[in-house]
Every structure is written in structure tokens, then in C-alpha cells.
Amino acid sequence: MGNNLLKGKRGVISGALDENSIAWKVAERCVEEGAVITLTNAPVALRFGELNKLAEQTGAEIIPADATNMDELDRLFAKSVEILGGPLDFVLHSIGMSVNVRKKKDYTDLNYEWMQKTFDVSAISFHKMMQSLWKQNAMNDWGSIVALSYIAAQRTFPDYSEMAESKALLESFARSFGYHFGTRNKVRVNTVSQSPTRTTAGSGVKGFDEFFTYADKMSPLGNASSEACADYCVLLFSDLTRMVTMQNLYHDGGFSSMGMSPAILG
């Protein structure tokens, strides 16, 4: 049962691949809270994924777009404004992929062409989305833009490899574009730094299961689930957080403030 926190709001949700995707839960919660949305993912992901099911369930149209392609992003936001009947109130960036991790390249032996691709998909796509929204003036005043991040942007988690730098870049884009969007039309831009979560992207990281358990024990509240992350995104899209911008917000059950936990020493 929703509380109409997003009643009358229009949004675009990227990155829902299957039921495990964080974006999948965010889409469900946004609609439950009264929003109307469009869904988007890379054309290739639409072939493998189950997005049609989510689209049916949420009454949303799917607009394919490779988030590294400016023309496709322009079309995505123009069509979304048209379909939803006006400028957007919120946008979720929930996109990440590392070519070097996928191909099991060690951090001390990275392929730089693959690294460029990783940055483009995982971080520069966020700037591209915002630049497209900016140029089309597609965001409503007091709108909210959120991207999902991970604490490897601040601390070293060796197996996360070049995704650490991707997330550092992503968070920096949120601060820099947050300035421009804030001063022009009071739009806020934040990143949510989420706990390890069992999804396609998450499980691609080496040793994910061991790490998931470690983080769960280290966090006083345990790992934050994707459902809880969806709740937090709803809050950030709602009018209850109008003055929060240019922040990286930890949604991690307390993990980021811990030094040592007796639960680990066991």
C-alpha cells in the first residue's frame, strides 16, 4: 500500500533487467506511490530481460536506449515527456557494467579500451542523461535525479576493480551537474551508495557471496535490500527531500561508519 508520495509525478526508470534488479523494485514502488513512469534499457538487454512483465505490471511504456548514445537518450526523454504528458519530476540512473571485470582482467593488467567502455556505460552515461535532460529542458522545477553508487568510490575493495573509479566519476558528476540543475530550475541530483545486493551486475564481481556475507555482518542493520533501496529512492523523488542535493547518500545499514565489528571476529 502506497502513501501517494509521488502522486501526479512523472519519471523515467533505467536499468531494470529482471526481478532482481534494483531498478525493478524502484519502478514498482514509484508506481505504488502514485507516479507514472516510462522504462528504459539497452536494446540488447531488452532481448534477454523480462522487462515486458514489469511494463505490464506498472502500466509503463518501454523506450529502448543505449545510455552511451546521445541520440537515443534524446529520443528517450522527448518520448517520455510526450507519453507522460509533461516534463519529468524524477529520473533513475541504475546502469553499471565493467568490461575488464567481465573478462576477468586483473586490476594491474587492465585493458584501457575496455576501461573507456566501462566508464562510458557506468558513469559518463549519467552525464549524458543529464545533458540530454538539460538541453531539452525536460525536468520540472524541483525535480529529482538519482544514480546508484557503491562505497568502492571512497574505499578500496580490490575485486571491484575499475568500477571503483567509475563510481567516483559518477558521484562527481552528481555534484557538478547538481550545481547547474539547482541554480537553473531547483532540480536536485544525488547518488545513493547501496549495500551489496544480489543482482546480475552485483554477482558479476569476484567473491560476491563471501563479500555479501562480510558486509552483512559488518553492518549493524545488516545489508540493505533492493526493496529498502527502492523506498529510499521514492523518498528522494518525493517532495520530502526538496533541499537535499549534490550528496552521496549511504544506504547500507551502517556499513560506511563501521571500523571493526565483533560479529566478524566471531
Ligand SMILES: NC(=O)c1ccc[n+]([C@@H]2O[C@H](COP(=O)([O-])OP(=O)(O)OC[C@H]3O[C@@H](n4cnc5c(N)ncnc54)[C@H](O)[C@@H]3O)[C@@H](O)[C@H]2O)c1
Ligand atoms: N548489486 C550491487 O551489489 C550494487 C551495489 C551498489 C550499487 N549498485 C549499482 O546499482 C545499479 C544497478 O545495478 P543492479 O545491481 O540492479 O544490476 P542489474 O544488472 O540488474 O542492472 C544493471 C543494468 O544496467 C543496464 N545497462 C548496461 N549497459 C547499458 C547501456 N549501455 N545502456 C543502458 N543500460 C545498460 C543493464 O541492462 C542492466 O539493466 C548499478 O549502477 C550498480 O553498479 C549495485
